[in-house]
Amino acid sequence: MKLLEIYTTPFCGFCTRAKILLNNKNINFTEINIGGDRDRRKVMKERSNGSNTVPQIFINGDHIGGCEDLYFLEQRGLLEKLFEN
Numbered sequence: 001m002k003l004l005e006i007y008t009t010p011f012c013g014f015c016t017r018a019k020i021l022l023n024n025k026n027i028n029f030t031e032i033n034i035g036g037d038r039d040r041r042k043v044m045k046e047r048s049n050g051s052n053t054v055p056q057i058f059i060n061g062d063h064i065g066g067c068e069d070l071y072f073l074e075q076r077g078l079l080e081k082l083f084e085n
Helices: 013-024 038-047 067-075
Strands: 004-008 030-033 056-059 062-065
Touching (some): 004 013, 030 038, 056 067, 062 067
Parallel strands (some): 004 030
Antiparallel strands (some): 004 056, 056 062
């Protein structure tokens, strides 16, 4: 099973949209709330090659990008293919 991690903050509309898509697709994910946590934000920034906005999404450690990137994959029919065995 592939691991999807999503870095989020409270009250982030893009984070909410990304999680709604993942839930609608029945894709399990681990949410990492970085709100007010400088250490977690630093780790996210390092993992995402300097991106400081949320959400930041990773599949099996590979950086996918943010909410718009996730929806881009979905619109192209590629999101579910990332989770095929």
